[in-house]
Amino acid sequence: MDADFQLDRPLKDSRIVVAMSGGVDSSVVAALAQRSGAEVIGVTLQLYDHGAAVGRTGSCCAGQDIRDARAVADRLGIAHYVFDYETAFRDSVIQGFADEYAAGRTPIPCVRCNQGVKFTDLFGIARDLGADCLATGHYVRRMIGAEGTELHRAADPARDQSYFLFATTQAQLDYLRFPLGGLPKPRVREIAAEIGLGVAAKPDSQDICFVPDGDYAKIVRKLRPEAGEPGDIVDLEGRVLGRHRGLIHFTIGQRRGIEIGGSPEPLYVVRVEPEARRLVVGPKRALAVGAARLSDVNWIGGAYKGPVTAKVRSLAKPVPARFEGDIVIFDMPEYGVAPGQAAVLYAGDRLLGGGWIEETMSAALAA
Known part of the structure; x- marks a missing residue:
C-alpha cells in the first residue's frame, strides 16, 4: 500500500500536510502518508456551523466529519488541526452559487470551492506549516511531462474528478499530490479496512455538500428570493x-x-x-450548440498543439473539438451546453485546462 509522493528529498526528512475531510478517501491518503515515513499533519476545514452540522450525512467538512477526521488522525498517530472557514465558504461558494442561479446560469460550486478554500487557502496553511507538499483524496493523477507537471485523468474512469480541477494553477499543481489517482475505489476501502479505520464503509459525500437533501431551489430561494x-x-x-x-x-x-x-x-x-x-x-434540435465562448481560461502543463476533446458537464463524455482563442468549437453539435458550467479540454487522458462557458452559438451559426 506504499505511495509515491514525488518529493525531491527523502520522505523521512519530509513533512506532508493532508487535507482531511472525514471521508474514506482523505483518510487513506493520510494513512499512506504516515506509512511513507514522512511527518504527517492532518488539516480539516470547518465549512459549516458545528451545531447545525451535527448528525448530517452526505456532506463533507461538517460536525460528524470533523470528528471522524480527528478519530482517524488519532488512530494513525498524526497531528490534526481544524480551521474555521465557515464565513469564507459562505461568501465565496454558497453566495456565488445563489447568484449564478439567480442570473440564469448553471453553477459548479465544487470548482469554486477547489479554487478558493480547498486549494488557495489550504495551500497557504500547508506552506505556513512548513510542508513539502499538500496531499488530497482527489481521484486524478499528477505526472511529470516534458514541460512540467501535468494533470491526468484517474486510472478508474468511474471515479475521475479531473473535470472539477481544471482551474488548478501550475503553482498549485507543483505543490499538490494525489496518491489515489492510480487506485480503484474498492481498493481504497480495502486499505481503510486493513488499517482498521472507522470510516472504511462510510458513504461517499454528495457532489454539492451544502445541499444535503438535493433541494437546490430551497438554498437559492433563501438567499435570492426573487429567483423563485x-x-x-x-x-x-x-x-x-x-x-x-x-x-x-x-x-x-x-x-x-x-x-x-x-x-x-x-x-x-x-x-x-x-x-x-x-x-x-x-x-x-434547438439545443444543438456548435461552439462556446469561455472566460477565465486556465492552461496546465505547458504548451500543447494538437487535437483536443471537450467535456461540458461533469457526467458527459469528452467529445472531439478544437480550441481557438477563447472559443471551443465542437466537431459535431453538442447538447445541453449551459452558461455557468465549464468546458474542460483534454488530450487523451491529459487535462489541458478549460474555462467557464459564457455564451453559446447554435450549430448553424458555428458551422
Missing part, C-alpha cells in the same frame, strides 16, 4: 405557452417540470431569461 418568482414559459418565437413556478427550478437542457400540453414533440429548456423571468423552451 413565477413567470411565463414561451416558445422560440416568444409566444406564451404557460407559466413556470420559478426559474430556480430549471436549467438548460431540462425537460422535467415543463408542464405544457398539446405540443407535437417534447419541449426542453433552451434559454433562461432572468430579467423578464421567462423560460424559453423548444424541441431538442
Whole structure:
C-alpha cells in the first residue's frame, strides 16, 4: 500500500500536510502518508456551523466529519488541526452559487470551492506549516511531462474528478499530490479496512455538500428570493405557452417540470431569461450548440498543439473539438451546453485546462 509522493528529498526528512475531510478517501491518503515515513499533519476545514452540522450525512467538512477526521488522525498517530472557514465558504461558494442561479446560469460550486478554500487557502496553511507538499483524496493523477507537471485523468474512469480541477494553477499543481489517482475505489476501502479505520464503509459525500437533501431551489430561494418568482414559459418565437413556478427550478437542457400540453414533440429548456423571468423552451434540435465562448481560461502543463476533446458537464463524455482563442468549437453539435458550467479540454487522458462557458452559438451559426 506504499505511495509515491514525488518529493525531491527523502520522505523521512519530509513533512506532508493532508487535507482531511472525514471521508474514506482523505483518510487513506493520510494513512499512506504516515506509512511513507514522512511527518504527517492532518488539516480539516470547518465549512459549516458545528451545531447545525451535527448528525448530517452526505456532506463533507461538517460536525460528524470533523470528528471522524480527528478519530482517524488519532488512530494513525498524526497531528490534526481544524480551521474555521465557515464565513469564507459562505461568501465565496454558497453566495456565488445563489447568484449564478439567480442570473440564469448553471453553477459548479465544487470548482469554486477547489479554487478558493480547498486549494488557495489550504495551500497557504500547508506552506505556513512548513510542508513539502499538500496531499488530497482527489481521484486524478499528477505526472511529470516534458514541460512540467501535468494533470491526468484517474486510472478508474468511474471515479475521475479531473473535470472539477481544471482551474488548478501550475503553482498549485507543483505543490499538490494525489496518491489515489492510480487506485480503484474498492481498493481504497480495502486499505481503510486493513488499517482498521472507522470510516472504511462510510458513504461517499454528495457532489454539492451544502445541499444535503438535493433541494437546490430551497438554498437559492433563501438567499435570492426573487429567483423563485413565477413567470411565463414561451416558445422560440416568444409566444406564451404557460407559466413556470420559478426559474430556480430549471436549467438548460431540462425537460422535467415543463408542464405544457398539446405540443407535437417534447419541449426542453433552451434559454433562461432572468430579467423578464421567462423560460424559453423548444424541441431538442434547438439545443444543438456548435461552439462556446469561455472566460477565465486556465492552461496546465505547458504548451500543447494538437487535437483536443471537450467535456461540458461533469457526467458527459469528452467529445472531439478544437480550441481557438477563447472559443471551443465542437466537431459535431453538442447538447445541453449551459452558461455557468465549464468546458474542460483534454488530450487523451491529459487535462489541458478549460474555462467557464459564457455564451453559446447554435450549430448553424458555428458551422
